Amino acid sequence: MGRIALLLLMGCLGGWAELQYYKYSNASTWEDARQHCSVCYKELVSLNSENIHLIVQNLSTDYWVGLRKDLNGTMSWSVWSNGDPVTFQNWYPGHPTILKEIPPTPTTPTPQTSPGPQPLDNFCHVELESLCRNLTNSTEIYIYDSTKPPSPVTQPQPVVTVEPEPIIENPCTSLLSFGMWMEKNCSELQPYICYEDRFYGTVNFSRVTLNSVFLNWTVGPGNIDHYRLELRGDINITNSTTSLSMDIFQLTPGTLYHIQVFAVKCERDLDPQNTSFYTKPDVIENLTVTEVKTDSIQLSWVKPNGNHDFYSVHLGNNINNTVNSTTENCLITSLSPGRLYYFQVYTEVKDQSIMSDPKNISSYTRPNQVINLTVFSCNSTWINLTWNKNEEVPLIFLVVVSQNGNFLFNQSTNYTNMMVESLTPGNKYDFTVVPQVPDLTLTGENATTTGFTRPCPVSNLTLKSNETSITATWNLTKGNFSQFSLTIQSTGKNLTMNTTSLMYDFTNLKAAARYSVTVSTVVGQLSSDPINCLIYTLPVRPGKPSLVNKTMENITIRWEVPDELNSGTTQYLVNYSSSFWNYSNSVITSNNTITAEFLKSGTYYTFFIQTLADSKMSDPVNFTEFTEPRKKTLTITMQCSSDKSLFCESKNASSNVYAMLQDSLNKLLTGVYYQFQKKT
Missing domain, CATH: 2.60.40.10 (Immunoglobulins)
Incomplete structure (x- = not known):
């Protein structure tokens, strides 16, 4: 096979045309050339006004083209070998010859003008290196610029002696080296030009x-x-x-x-x-969650076998929410706390034309710390906690109960409140609320508060009093306390004090006063229900009594009020009596003055004055006074007779009788005012 030159039809400014032309330098008959072109290409070349200028470039010899005088009985020179009609001709002058002999005639050389090879000013010159590897190492292509008309080429013509040309039966067309056509015997051997439609396959x-x-x-x-x-x-x-x-x-x-x-x-x-x-990238290995925060999740994995350009991490099934990474880890940010996220990690190639099968993993973000953790209410055995959360997603809350740093127990809830029960009264407890995601794999930051159970009330409150003090004692049978709050109250006066003892002495009190004593158990800021008792201080004796006024029927007395007595609430019991008349009466008064009325005149009355306090009475103070007498004179005449001689004459007898009479009257008139006067 001879050397092949490749001609590509193209415009100076761009795109490839659809035809390719191949020049074969090995000499062949027209039939052999056509046979080779039809087998290895499409056909011998057909010439037209559009390709002629390309094909004639750099021709160094004549070439067979696909035109024959009579092709399968067609009209002479009318059809190309590929069946296209002949619409363009560029015959050498005098050709094709007519079938007759012409005697030789000498001719004088004259310049001839013919459309030979065109000057290079209207051609593009392109060197294609290795464009067709199996054809030539370097191919020079001249591309005709159709915007410029071909320039006539004037060539000197040799002096020839025109010989009668032999008559050629059914000749074939040869493209001369300078671009014109001439018919030749089809059996001559010369190079040829094939063409083929450019092959565009996929x-x-x-x-x-x-x-x-x-x-x-x-x-x-x-x-x-x-x-x-x-x-x-x-x-x-x-x-x-x-x-x-x-x-x-x-x-x-x-x-x-x-x-x-x-x-x-x-x-x-x-x-x-x-x-x-x-090729499809391989799947990553060992996809794990390495770090979780409230708004981000860090993923890491092991590089797969083979090659890849980057990784894409899809959040859920949302292709628009994708993070790319060139390393074997990825931080996904702008997430919401406490929410479950699904991730798909793909291995990808540069043009994203194909990706690996996904590796899937899911993880919750860490929930936020609860806010506003408070003790909402409490009793002696339970404490009600409440809090708020920032997330609008379901969470589980673990409530850890401890005391003095020692864990006691924990409870879980889906709500933002909990009643912690079975607690000891009067104890201080520490409560830690830990937010957890539903699968309990992640917890948020702890929130802690302190609460106290309400202490139990005291029992067996007992009060004992004397004139100026009260001693209170009590018991606490259940729970704990930090102190006891005591309040003692009297008319218009309150006094509060604290103690850690189970007893307390109230001193410097008023005597015969009513006091209310209240005791509450205290833990932290909590107090138990108060327990209250009433008691009176013991009364003290009233002060010295004195006569204010008296008549034959009335006696008014007054007594002093001791400083230690509560003058506003003290009462007095006044008993007065007359033994002579076998008369007695009593009066209770809150004043320190009393008038005994409807008395007998001239009668001694004894007054007993006592201070009253509840059911207790002080020792009495006594006072004796007589009513004004209604004066009468009673004369008693006595005659003495005795069986003893001269007895009545004796002074001693008279004195003795008088003493006996006075003694009898004293006994008889006890409690009655009288005067006894002896007359002789």
């Missing part, structure tokens, strides 16, 4: 896996000997086949491969069919 790939791909391509034009597939990437593979498809194995995951499929025709590569593809 390679398709499918069933791409980690290590394999299925390729299929467009069938080549004409009689294709075979197809040569060249794969380039991290490995190079060259395979030949007569099929239009091929499976490629043992590839590397996530790798870019370039494919060229050459249709080989007559040991010539047609224009390659090209494609590129990535």
Whole structure:
């Protein structure tokens, strides 16, 4: 096979045309040339006004073209060998010849003007290196600029002696080196020019896996000997086949491969069919959650086998919410606290044409710390806690109960409140609320508060009093306390004090006063229900009594009030009596003055004055006074007789009788005012 030159029809400004032209330098008959062109190309070249200027460039000899005088009985010189009608002719003057002999006639050399090879000022010159690897190493292409008309070329003509040209039966057309046509004997041997439609094929790939791909391509034009597939990437593979498809194995995951499929025709590569593809990237390994915060989640994984360009982390199924990473970890931010998120991690290639199967993982973000943790209410055995949360998602709250740093127990709830029960009265407790996500894998920051159970009331409150003090004692049978609050109250006066003892002495009190004593158990800011008792201080004796006024029927007396007595609330019991008349009476008064009325005149009355306090009475103070007498004179005459002589005459007898009479009267008139006067 001779040397082949490739001519590509193109415009100076761009795009490839659809025809390619091939010059063969090996000499062949017209039939052999046509046979070769029809087998290895499409046909011998057909010339027209559009391609003539391209084809004639750099012709160094004459070439067969696809025009014959009589082609399968057609009209002379009317049809090209590919069946196209002849619409353009560029015959050398005097050709094609008429079928007769012309005697030779000498001619004088004269300049001839013919459309020979065109000057280079209206051509583009392009050097294509290795454009057709199996044709030439360097091909020079001259591209005619159709915007400029061809310039006539004046060439000196040699002096010739025109000989009668032989008559050629059914000649073939030869393209002369300077571009004009001339018919020649078809059996002559000379180079020829073939043409072919430019081949635009495509390679398709499918069933791409980690290590394999299925390729299929467009069938080549004409009689294709075979197809040569060249794969380039991290490995190079060259395979030949007569099929239009091929499976490629043992590839590397996530790798870019370039494919060229050459249709080989007559040991010539047609224009390659090209494609590129990535094998499917491999799946990442050991996807784990390495760090969780309230608004972010950190993921990490192990690099997969093969190649890749980056990783994409999809949040849920939302392709628009994707984070890319070139390292084996990724921080996803702007998340909401306490919410469950699903992640899909893909291995991806640069052009994102294919990705690995996903590796899935899910994780909650860490919940926020609860806010406003408070003790809402309490009793002696329970404490009611309340709090708020920032998240609008379901959470579980673990309430840890401890005391003095020692864990006691914990309870869980789905609500933002809890009643912690079975507690001891009067105890201080520490409460820690830990927010947890529903699967209990993550907890938020702890929130802590302190609360007290309400202490139990005291029992057996007992009061004992004397004149100026009260002693209170009590018991606490259950629970704990920090102190006791005591209040003593009297009329218009309150006094409060604290003690850690189970007794207390109230001193400097008023005597005979009513006091209310209240005792409450205190823990922290909490107090138990108060327990109250009433008691009076013991009364003290009233002060010295004195007479204010008296009449025959009334006696008014007053007594002093001691300083230690509560003058506002003290009462007095006044008993007065007359033994003579066997009369007695009593009066209770809150004043320190009393008037005894309706008395007998001239009678001694004894007054007993006592201070009253509740059911207790002081020792009495006494006072005796008589009413004014209604004066009467009573004369008693006595006559003495005795069986003893001179007895009545004796002074002693008279004195004795008088003494006996006075003694009898004293006994008889006790409690009555009288005066006894002896007259002789």
